[in-house]
Structures are given as C-alpha cells and as structure tokens.
Amino acid sequence: MSQLFQLEKTxxxxxxxxxxxxxxxxxxxxxxxxxxxxxxxxxxxxxxDLESLGVRMILxxxxxxxxxxxxxxxRMSGGLHRFMAWNGPVLTDSGGxxxxxxxxxxxxxxxxxxxxxxxxxxxxxxxxxxxxxxQEGLGADIVMxxxxxxAYGGDLGTIRRATERSHxxxxxxxxxxxxxxxxLFGIVHGGTFAELRRESARRLTSLDFPGYAIGGLSLGExxxxxxxxxxxxxxxxxxxxxxxxxxVGSPEDLVECVAHGVDMFDSALPTRLGRNGAFFTxxxxxxxxNACFKxxxxxxxxxxxxxxxxxxxxxxxxxxxxCRELLGYRLATIHNLRFVTGLMEQTRRAIIDGTFAxxxxxxxxxxxxxxxxxxxxxxxxxxxxxxxxxxxx
Amino acid sequence: MSQLFQLEKTxxxxxxxxxxxxxxxxxxxxxxxxxxxxxxxxxxxxxxDLESLGVRMILxxxxxxxxxxxxxxxRMSGGLHRFMAWNGPVLTDSGGxxxxxxxxxxxxxxxxxxxxxxxxxxxxxxxxxxxxxxQEGLGADIVMxxxxxxAYGGDLGTIRRATERSHxxxxxxxxxxxxxxxxLFGIVHGGTFAELRRESARRLTSLDFPGYAIGGLSLGExxxxxxxxxxxxxxxxxxxxxxxxxxVGSPEDLVECVAHGVDMFDSALPTRLGRNGAFFTxxxxxxxxNACFKxxxxxxxxxxxxxxxxxxxxxxxxxxxxCRELLGYRLATIHNLRFVTGLMEQTRRAIIDGTFAxxxxxxxxxxxxxxxxxxxxxxxxxxxxxxxxxxxx
Numbered sequence: 163m164s165q166l167f168q169l170e171k172t173x174x175x176x177x178x179x180x181x182x183x184x185x186x187x188x189x190x191x192x193x194x195x196x197x198x199x200x201x202x203x204x205x206x207x208x209x210x211d212l213e214s215l216g217v218r219m220i221l222x223x224x225x226x227x228x229x230x231x232x233x234x235x236x237r238m239s240g241g242l243h244r245f246m247a248w249n250g251p252v253l254t255d256s257g258g259x260x261x262x263x264x265x266x267x268x269x270x271x272x273x274x275x276x277x278x279x280x281x282x283x284x285x286x287x288x289x290x291x292x293x294x295x296x297q298e299g300l301g302a303d304i305v306m307x308x309x310x311x312x313a314y315g316g317d318l319g320t321i322r323r324a325t326e327r328s329h330x331x332x333x334x335x336x337x338x339x340x341x342x343x344x345x346l347f348g349i350v351h352g353g354t355f356a357e358l359r360r361e362s363a364r365r366l367t368s369l370d371f372p373g374y375a376i377g378g379l380s381l382g383e384x385x386x387x388x389x390x391x392x393x394x395x396x397x398x399x400x401x402x403x404x405x406x407x408x409x410v411g412s413p414e415d416l417v418e419c420v421a422h423g424v425d426m427f428d429s430a431l432p433t434r435l436g437r438n439g440a441f442f443t444x445x446x447x448x449x450x451x452n453a454c455f456k457x458x459x460x461x462x463x464x465x466x467x468x469x470x471x472x473x474x475x476x477x478x479x480x481x482x483x484x485c486r487e488l489l490g491y492r493l494a495t496i497h498n499l500r501f502v503t504g505l506m507e508q509t510r511r512a513i514i515d516g517t518f519a520x521x522x523x524x525x526x527x528x529x530x531x532x533x534x535x536x537x538x539x540x541x542x543x544x545x546x547x548x549x550x551x552x553x554x555x
Numbered sequence: 556m557s558q559l560f561q562l563e564k565t566x567x568x569x570x571x572x573x574x575x576x577x578x579x580x581x582x583x584x585x586x587x588x589x590x591x592x593x594x595x596x597x598x599x600x601x602x603x604d605l606e607s608l609g610v611r612m613i614l615x616x617x618x619x620x621x622x623x624x625x626x627x628x629x630r631m632s633g634g635l636h637r638f639m640a641w642n643g644p645v646l647t648d649s650g651g652x653x654x655x656x657x658x659x660x661x662x663x664x665x666x667x668x669x670x671x672x673x674x675x676x677x678x679x680x681x682x683x684x685x686x687x688x689x690q691e692g693l694g695a696d697i698v699m700x701x702x703x704x705x706a707y708g709g710d711l712g713t714i715r716r717a718t719e720r721s722h723x724x725x726x727x728x729x730x731x732x733x734x735x736x737x738x739l740f741g742i743v744h745g746g747t748f749a750e751l752r753r754e755s756a757r758r759l760t761s762l763d764f765p766g767y768a769i770g771g772l773s774l775g776e777x778x779x780x781x782x783x784x785x786x787x788x789x790x791x792x793x794x795x796x797x798x799x800x801x802x803v804g805s806p807e808d809l810v811e812c813v814a815h816g817v818d819m820f821d822s823a824l825p826t827r828l829g830r831n832g833a834f835f836t837x838x839x840x841x842x843x844x845n846a847c848f849k850x851x852x853x854x855x856x857x858x859x860x861x862x863x864x865x866x867x868x869x870x871x872x873x874x875x876x877x878c879r880e881l882l883g884y885r886l887a888t889i890h891n892l893r894f895v896t897g898l899m900e901q902t903r904r905a906i907i908d909g910t911f912a913x914x915x916x917x918x919x920x921x922x923x924x925x926x927x928x929x930x931x932x933x934x935x936x937x938x939x940x941x942x943x944x945x946x947x948x
Contacts, residue, residue: 202874206881208866231874235850239870247866457628473601473640477632481595481624488599488881 166345166372167192167404167425175519177396177423180510183219183404185251185303186343187243190218192404193420193509195411195502196253196428201226202236202246205433206492207499209248215468215496216503219251219303221428224296225260229279229286233299241301253428254302255408256293256335259377262311270310272327290334297344304345306375307335312353314381321353328377329365336369347406349377354387356394363398373404376424380409382538388415392422413442413505414531420509421522432502436494438540439483442501446530450494455480468500469493559738559765560585560797560818568912570789570816573903576612576797578644578696579736580636583611585797586813586902588804588895589646589821594619595629595639598826599885600892602641608861608889609896612644612696614821617689618653622672622679626692634694646821647695648801649686649728652770655704663703665720683727690737697738699768700728705746707774714746721770722758729762740799742770747780749787756791766797769817773802775931781808785815806835806898807924813902814915825895829887831933832876835894839923843887848873861893862886 171180183190197204197212200223204212212220222242227233239245242252258275261267265277265286274289293308309328312321328351339346348371352358366374376395379388392407399405404425410416411429419427432442439450443463448455450462458476470479470493482490512521564573576583590597590605593616597605605613615635620626632638635645651668654660658670658679667682686701702721705714721744732739741764745751759767769788772781785800792798797818803809804822812820825835832843836856841848843855851869863872863886875883905914 201878201880202871203880203882206885208862208882208885210862226878230877231849231870235870235874238850239852239868245868245871247871456624457631459632469601475632475638477624477628478595478638478640481628484623485594485596485619487594487596488884489596489601491881492599492601492885 167402169402171514173421173513173518174516176421176522178420178509178513178518178522179423179425180513181404181425183251183426185219185345187249187251187303188218190251191507191510192425193416193506193513194219194426195416195506196221196426197433197499198223198428198430199246199248200430201230202242204495204499205437206488206495209246211496212248212499213250215500216507217250217499219253220248221253221255222246222300222302223257223260224254224293224300225257225264227254227300228257228296229281233296237299237301243301251304252302253304254297254300254306256306256308257288257296258293258309259311259408261288272330274308290331291338294335294338294346298339298341301341302344304347304373305339306347307332307349309349309351309377311378314354314383316353318355318358321351321355322358325351325353325358325362329362332366332369336371345372347371347373347375349375349408350395350399351378352391352395353378354383354391356390359391359394360398363395367398367400371403373406374399375406375408377408379407380415380429385415385418389418389422392419392424396423411502412531413502414526414529416502416505417509417522417525420513421518432498433495436498437491439490439494440498441479441494442498444525445528447532450476450479450483450490452480462497463501466497466501467504468497470497470500560795562795564907566814566906566911567909569814569915571813571902571906571911571915572816572818573906574797574818576644576819578612578738580642580644580696581611583644584900584903585818586809586899586906587612587819588809588899589614589819590826590892591616591821591823592639592641593823594623595635597888597892598830599881599888602639604889605641605892606643608893609900610643610892612646613641614646614648615639615693615695616650616653617647617686617693618650618657620647620693621650621689622674626689630692630694636694644697645695646697647690647693647699649699649701650681650689651686651702652704652801654681665723667701683724684731687728687731687739691732691734694734695737697740697766698732699740700725700742702742702744702770704771707747707776709746711748711751714744714748715751718744718746718751718755722755725759725762729764738765740764740766740768742768742801743788743792744771745784745788746771747776747784749783752784752787753791756788760791760793764796766799767792768799768801770801772800773808773822778808778811782811782815785812785817789816804895805924806895807919807922809895809898810902810915810918814911825891826888829891830884832883832887833891834872834887835891837918838921840925843869843872843876843883845873855890856894859890859894860897861890863890
C-alpha cells in the first residue's frame with residue numbers, strides 16, 4: 163500500500179491535526195468520524211444517504227459478519243463494499259470487542275478466545291490469525307488486530323496481562339496479514355494505567371504499523387482519565403501516522419479528543435441515540451419525545467442543514483416517535499450523522515484556518531453535555547437489553 | 556372544485572379505463588394505486604422516495620391521525636400535506652373502517668359510533684359530521700363519508716341495515732361538507748348481496764357525488780364474489796366519475812379489477828408484505844428469508860428497475876432480513892411499491908395503446924397468486940397481532 167496518511171496542518175495551540183487518509187476506495191479528510199454499520203448496514207440508511215450526509219468512511223463489525231452472513235457470502239459478493247453497495251472506504255474491527263461484550267466467552271488463552279455465538283449458541287475459536295483471515299475475506303481498507311478488551315476497573319496486574327496478550331496477538335496478526343491493499347493498524351492498550359499505556363505505545367510503534375488505534379477507552383471511565391490516557395499515548399505515536407480513537411462519538415468528546423491529536427473516531431452513539439429519539443444540536447442533546455415538541459412547527463434544530471431539519475417540523479418528528487414509526491428512526495439517524503459529520507468538517511476547517519483553539523473553546527462553552535449519571539443509566543439500560551435487541555439497538 | 560376526472564380511453568374488450576384525476580395538488584393518471592400512510596407516513600419512506608417511485612397519490616387514515624397527533628396539530632402545521640411534507644394529492648378515509656376493526660366499538664346507532672381508542676382507551680363518539688370535520692381539518696384532496704363496515708359473512712338483514720345506515724350517513728356528510736377544494740366521494744356498500752349493491756349504487760348516484768368508492772369488499776370473501784359485486788355495481792355508476800375500490804392491492808387483483816372498470820385502489824398489502832420479507836415479481840411473490848437467496852448474487856427481481864434491485868443482491872436483502880435490519884424493511888417497501896406503481900403504469904399504457912386485454916391475459920397467465928389458504932393464514936396472523944403491533948404492522 164502506498165502512503166496511507168498525509169498530515170496537512172497542525173494546530174499551534176492544541177494537538178489538533180488536519181490530514182487525509184488515502185485508501186483504495188478514495189481519500190478521507192481528517193479529523194473523520196466513522197458511522198458504525200455493524201451488520202454491513204448503517205441502520206436505516208442506504209449508501210446514497212451516507213454519501214449525501216458527507217460520510218466518507220464507515221466501520222463494519224467482523225464479529226457480526228463472520229457469524230452472519232459469513233465471510234464466504236461476503237467474499238463471493240466481491241467483498242464488503244460490493245455486498246453493501248458502499249463504494250467508499252471501510253474499516254473493520256477485529257471482532258475482539260464483541261467477543262468480550264456480546265459473545266459468551268468460554269475460554270481465553272494466549273492462543274485465542276473460545277466463545278459461543280449470541281445468535282445460535284454455536285462455538286467458535288477466534289485466534290489472531292482467524293481475525294486476519296476474516297478481515298481479508300471481508301476486504302475492508304483498514305483492518306485491526308485481535309485484541310483483548312478487559313472491562314474498565316480491572317487492577318494493574320489484570321490489565322497488564324491483557325495488554326501483553328494484545329501485543330503478542332498484534333505481532334501474530336502482523337505476520338499473518340498479507341493483503342497489500344489493506345492497512346493493518348496497531349491498537350494501543352493499557353487501560354487507565356499511564357505506565358501501561360506508554361509501554362504499549364512503545365511496543366507497538368516498534369512494530370511499525372501504518373496507523374495506530376487507541377483501544378480500551380470510553381468504557382465508562384471518567385472523561386478526565388480518557389484525556390489523561392490520550393496525553394500519555396499520543397506523544398509516543400509517530401506524527402506522520404493516523405491516530406484512531408475507538409468508540410468515541412459524543413459531540414463534546416469528539417471536539418475534545420481532536421484537540422488531543424486524534425484523527426479518526428467511530429461510535430454507534432449518534433445513530434443509536436437517534437433511534438432512541440435523542441437529537442444533537444449545537445447547544446445540547448434534545449429528546450424528541452418531550453411534550454414541548456408536540457406543537458413545535460419549526461425544525462428540531464433551526465441551525466441544521468440536514469434533510470430532516472430542512473423538510474420536517476419537530477412536531478412531525480415527535481409524532482413519528484410517539485407512533486414508533488420507522489421513518490422517525492431514519493430521520494433521526496440522518497440528523498445525528500449529519501451533525502457529527504458536519505462537526506468534523508468544521509473542526510477540520512478551523513484547524514486549517516488556524517482558528518481551532520477558539521472554535522473548540524466556543525463549542526465546549528456552548529454545548530451542555532448530557533449529565534454523566536443520565537449517560538451511565540442509558541448505557542446500562544442498553545447493555546441490559548442484550549445483543550438480541552431490535553430494532554433500536 | 557372544477558372537474559375532478561377526465562376519462563381518456565376505454566378498453567374495447569374489457570371494462571378497463573385510462574383517465575386523469577385533477578386535484579389541487581396535481582394530476583393523477585389512472586388506473587392509480589395509492590400506498591397507505593396511516594399515520595401520515597408511508598412506513599420507512601420519505602416523500603422524496605415516494606416521488607422517485609412514481610407514486611402520485613397516497614392515502615392517510617383519519618382514525619389514526621384524529622387520535623394522534625390530533626387534528627389541531629395537523630391543522631396548525633398547515634394541513635396534512637405540509638405536516639408530512641408530501642406535496643402530491645392525498646385521500647383520507649373516514650375512520651369508519653378502523654373504528655370497526657381497531658377501535659373497541661362500544662355502541663353503534665344511527666347517530667354514530669362510540670368507541671375506545673386502541674392507544675389509551677379514551678372514549679370517542681364518531682359521527683358523520685365529526686368525520687367530515689376531521690377530514691376538513693386534515694385537508695386531504697379527496698375525503699370519504701363515514702360508513703358502517705360490517706364484517707364479511709353477515710346475513711342479508713344485517714348487511715341491509717348497515718348499508719342503509721351508511722346511506723343516511725353519506726347524506727349527512729354531504730350536508731356537512733363545506734370545503735370546495737376537497738372532493739367528497741360516495742361509498743357503495745351492500746356486502747356480497749347483488750340486490751343491495753345495486754340499490755346502494757342507485758341511491759348514492761342519486762346524490763351526485765364527484766366520485767364513487769366501492770367499500771365492504773376484499774374482506775375475506777372469495778375473489779369470484781368480489782368480481783361479481785363489481786359487475787353489479789360498476790355499470791350503475793356514472794361513466795365520467797372516478798371509481799375507487801378500497802382495500803385492494805395484490806398484483807392479480809389490481810389487474811383483474813382494472814379490467815372490471817376500477818380507476819383507483821389503496822391497500823397496505825404491498826408495504827406490509829414487504830416489511831415481512833415478501834417481494835413481488837412478475838411471476839409470483841418471493842419470500843426473501845428463503846434459504847435459496849442466501850448466496851444469490853443477482854437482484855431478487857432481475858426485471859425490476861427499482862433502486863433496491865438496481866443496487867443490492869438478493870443475498871444482501873436476505874442478510875438484512877435475517878438480522879431484522881431496518882434497511883431491509885425500507886428496501887422491500889421500495890421494491891413492492893415500485894412494482895405495483897409500475898404495474899399501474901403498464902396497465903394504463905396498455906389501455907391507451909388498445910392492448911390491455913392481451914396484457915391482462917398475459918399477466919394473469921404468468922402470475923401465480925399466493926395460495927388462498929396461505930393468504931388467509933397470513934391475514935389472520937396479522938389481525939391477531941393486534942393494533943399495537945410494531946414495527947412490521
């Protein structure tokens with residue numbers, strides 16, 4: 163693969179960067195947010211919709227696609243891009259995170275992870291080599307090594323052992339990976355332990371990956387700790403390689419983490435929140451089910467340029483959600499994805515114009531994040547609804 | 556209202572007609588199929604989608620919109636068209652059918668129908684006058700009088716009394732209706748009794764409605780009886796007025812009933828079947844969940860010009876339905892609506908070209924209708940799932 167990333171501008175007052183990822187399916191301006199299309203579909207949207215929202219790259223889940231429809235079906239279809247008719251770049255995760263969070267993990271060793279499918283209970287043994295085979299079969303532009311994803315709150319010894327195993331697995335993935343049209347990233351781990359983060363960053367950069375993900379964050383730890391870990395990790399990563407923070411997608415986190423030097427993000431948050439009736443605006447997250455929208459004849463966000471806001475009143479959206487109409491989920495998804503995609507476009511422009519620090523301050527001053535307790539409660543509710551949840555999962 | 560309907564061509568060998576409905580929101584070429592948007596949304600689709608499918612007119616349900624969001628919200632929004640951002644013509648039913656099928660009917664008299672909402676149990680008294688008030692508030696282009704909708708199988712006396720009540724109500728609706736930009740149709744009833752049908756047609760035509768609906772059919776009676784009732788009714792309706800058969804939407808029924816002289820149809824069948832994974836083709840209805848589609852790399856219907864068939868393989872659609880992904884419901888809706896809309900375009904062209912009889916014979920010879928028992932079972936399953944069913948109802 164020729165040069166993957168070109169750094170174009172760095173903010174003189176923060177760590178923010180503007181660049182471009184070059185992939186076999188076209189360039190992606192950064193900072194970039196990747197919507198999640200777990201099962202080869204960004205829920206409710208067609209590829210045409212994604213394009214018209216300004217989405218440049220998406221993420222798909224190896225775990226889900228390996229179990230259903232299976233790698234062979236995707237490969238026979240000509241790969242993930244053709245299967246889902248999305249001609250832009252795709253990144254696949256390794257499946258590790260889902261094995262730990264959705265699959266029923268049966269046995270974990272240095273060899274790999276034995277788990278039961280959440281769909282039919284069938285048993286599978288995911289090794290670093292199989293994770294690469296799966297992803298080579300799916301054919302994404304950027305692929306990830308298998309990693310161990312311990313929950314937040316483990317002690318130093320636990321996290322150290324998991325991190326070391328992820329390093330071993332990263333090496334095995336690197337040895338196995340053969341597709342020259344795919345970029346295999348390294349994933350820095352280390353939980354919330356500064357010394358482990360630094361060690362992980364050093365170890366992985368010595369392996370010379372074309373890009374680096376930062377994993378094991380955004381798992382319920384306080385935000386200060388997330389930022390502290392970025393500060394430990396990012397200065398040790400090569401300047402000219404892209405940096406990808408996994409699982410971050412709230413507006414305030416995106417802006418804050420761009421300032422810490424992150425180039426890429428993925429998260430199901432904007433789309434999942436949308437399906438649950440939460441709409442992002444520049445000031446805060448609004449809940450469309452709120453009675454105040456019952457007779458609101460203006461759009462939910464008068465400052466928004468998305469199809470939903472240009473076309474429908476908040477009263478109509480309120481009605482659709484009250485009736486649990488499928489169109490409501492789609493219109494909310496459109497709005498929220500346009501919001502975060504537009505936010506990334508604005509950060510990029512501000513970085514290039516040299517005004518990012520002011521942009522960031524203004525945004526974070528204006529935006530009222532959802533209360534941490536409310537967020538934790540929502541996340542818990544979602545986790546408890548289980549992997550079979552539909553259609554709002 | 557100026558002239559509503561212009562008859563353009565009549566098939567010399569069947570009763571089929573081609574014409575145009577002229578409404579305040581534009582012309583509608585007939586024969587026309589109206590997709591159902593019960594709650595001011597054709598499930599999963601935007602108005603843009605509908606337009607690109609060639610849909611020219613839709614139906615919305617007074618019962619649903621009266622209960623939620625309420626007529627005031629729609630009126631304050633500037634009417635149904637602006638509320639749902641659909642600038643084409645709209646027809647609303649009177650709410651009668653839903654009161655009898657969804658609402659918990661408490662008391663029925665010549666005055667009207669007392670029912671409990673299926674949403675919150677609140678009590679409402681629907682009179683002919685209220686049905687008109689509701690529909691004037693919603694602002695559709697074509698509106699319907701309140702009618703009594705007895706189930707199929709009632710005896711002559713029962714159906715006679717219901718039909719006579721519907722006539723009284725039709726007269727009251729006519730007296731109450733005041734919006735000159737709306738056309739109020741009459742609805743011919745009489746169940747499956749030829750003499751009642753003829754009587755109803757004579758009685759209603761004497762009231763000089765600008766168009767005539769044929770109600771109380773497609774309620775589970777044998778198809779021969781449906782056709783026989785059309786033969787009793789249609790010759791008594793004025794040639795220069797549009798004829799609208801309520802609740803018919805299967806491909807074979809559409810073609811057959813066009814041949815009997817029907818100009819307009821509505822039915823939730825194509826959209827509801829789509830959400831349940833049944834795809835129309837020129838030969839038959841296919842079930843996308845069938846294992847034969849798991850590795851089918853071609854489109855579900857190679858002869859179809861819709862977005863779904865032009866863009867996605869049957870294997871991908873199979874995958875979406877197996878995963879209960881919302882995009883699957885939308886892609887199936889697009890396909891089935893394009894199928895019936897295209898079918899109406901073809902019948903119209905054939906009528907104008909003078910080749911309709913041959914078109915009809917060829918279509919009905921080729922198309923294998925779904926087995927009557929299977930259809931009855933599917934309908935029963937749907938009815939039993941109750942009015943609160945979501946999201947596939």
